[in-house]
Amino acid sequence: DTGVSQDPRHKITKRGQNVTFRCDPISEHNRLYWYRQTLGQGPEFLTYFQNEAQLEKSRLLSDRFSAERPKGSFSTLEIQRTEQGDSAMYLCASSFYGAGVETQYFGPGTRLLVL
Amino acid sequence: DAKTTQPNSMESNEEEPVHLPCNHSTISGTDYIHWYRQLPSQGPEYVIHGLTSNVNNRMASLAIAEDRKSSTLILHRATLRDAAVYYCIRNSGGGADGLTFGKGTHLIIQP
Numbered sequence: 604d605t606g607v608s609q610d611p612r613h614k615i616t617k618r619g620q621n622v623t624f625r626c627d628p629i630s631e632h633n634r635l636y637w638y639r640q641t642l643g644q645g646p647e648f649l650t651y652f653q654n655e656a657q658l659e660k661s662r663l664l665s666d667r668f669s670a671e672r673p674k675g676s677f678s679t680l681e682i683q684r685t686e687q688g689d690s691a692m693y694l695c696a697s698s699f700y701g702a703g704v705e706t707q708y709f710g711p712g713t714r715l716l717v718l
Numbered sequence: 719d720a721k722t723t724q725p726n727s728m729e730s731n732e733e734e735p736v737h738l739p740c741n742h743s744t745i746s747g748t749d750y751i752h753w754y755r756q757l758p759s760q761g762p763e764y765v766i767h768g769l770t771s772n773v774n775n776r777m778a779s780l781a782i783a784e785d786r787k788s789s790t791l792i793l794h795r796a797t798l799r800d801a802a803v804y805y806c807i808r809n810s811g812g813g814a815d816g817l818t819f820g821k822g823t824h825l826i827i828q829p
Contacts, residue, residue, distance in 0.1 A: 607761075636816050645805055645819025646762065659816075694761050704750055705809075707817060709761030 605629060607710035609695050615716045616685055623681045624713045628697030635678050636707060637670055638694040639663065646694050652678060653700065685717045721745075722806045727824040730796050738791040738823055740806030745786050752809050752817070753780065753791050755802040762805065762819075765791065801827045 608627045616622050628635050634653050638646035649668070650660045654675040664670075667685075672678040682689055692714050696707040723741040730736045742751065753765040766773055766780045768789070773780040779792040793800055805822040 638816065643821070645803075645821055646817075648816030648818070651816055661816075696761070704767060706752075706764050706767065708764065712761050 607695055607697050607708055609693075609710040609713050611713055612711060613714050613716075615718065617718050618687060619684055621681065621683045622685060622715065623679055624693055624695075624715075626678045626680070626695030626697075626710060628677070628695070629708055630676075632697035632699045632708075633675070634698045634700045634705070634707075635672055636696040636698070637678070637680050638696065640692040640694055640712070641690075646692075649680075682715075685715075687717045690715055690717045721808050721818060722820055724804070724806050724820060724823045726821065727826065729826045729828060731828050732798060733795055736793040736796045736800070736825065738793075738804050738806075738825065739788065740790070741788045742806070742808050743787040745808055746810070747786075749808040749810050751780065751782060751786075751789050752807045753778070754805045754807065754817075754819075755800075756805070756822070757799075757802045765804070767809075796825075796827050798827050798829060801825055 610625045636651040637649040640646040648661050649664050650670050652672040655672050667683045670680045692712045694712045696709045698705045698707045750767050750769050752767040754762040756762045766778050768780045768782050781790045803822040803824050805819050807817050
């Protein structure tokens with residue numbers, strides 16, 4: 604399967620702990636996006652990378668959130684000092700930007716539950 | 719602000735066509751119309767996109783109004799596997815701010 608993969612698929616943590624999620628994009632894609640989705644809502648944009656550069660961050664991305672894409676391939680999203688309000692599905696998407704209309708391909712998501 | 723308006727839910731019967739409407743009255747001349755769908759417990763899945771002309775692919779058809787203020791996603795013969803939330807999205811394609819999803823239309827398919 605050459606689609607977008609995310610790890611772990613599920614994470615349960617206690618309030619105040621740090622968590623890290625990983626996203627592996629489609630290999631030839633140069634853009635990588637992170638979204639958050641809460642129950643009953645559509646996904647909300649958090650941030651995106653073009654290659655290894657983080658080009659945009661949403662105001663939703665508080666100081667406790669940090670994302671990296673060190674070699675322009677996989678990406679990690681870390682949440683420090685988790686809060687119950689961080690409970691959500693975290694989605695990663697990748698795309699190829701630069702030839703035609705950009706289409707994003709999503710991974711299955713990581714479901715986070717903060718107790 | 720999703721900048722598109724869709725019905726909260728729609729219901730259809732299996733093997734019948736489904737027409738999912740979307741209003742985007744403030745769309746700019748360079749915005750594409752994208753449709754994604756999200757099956758239960760999965761990430762969103764690209765369905766189709768268009769700019770001005772009607773578009774067809776193996777999953778669906780997209781009919782775009784002449785004034786571009788509305789569009790309709792057409793599933794020609796719905797199956798139970800098409801039960802999902804369908805999102806209509808305006809996208810300038812520039813990447814900034816990612817895709818702006820609304821709440822979408824929850825499509826229910828009756829056997």
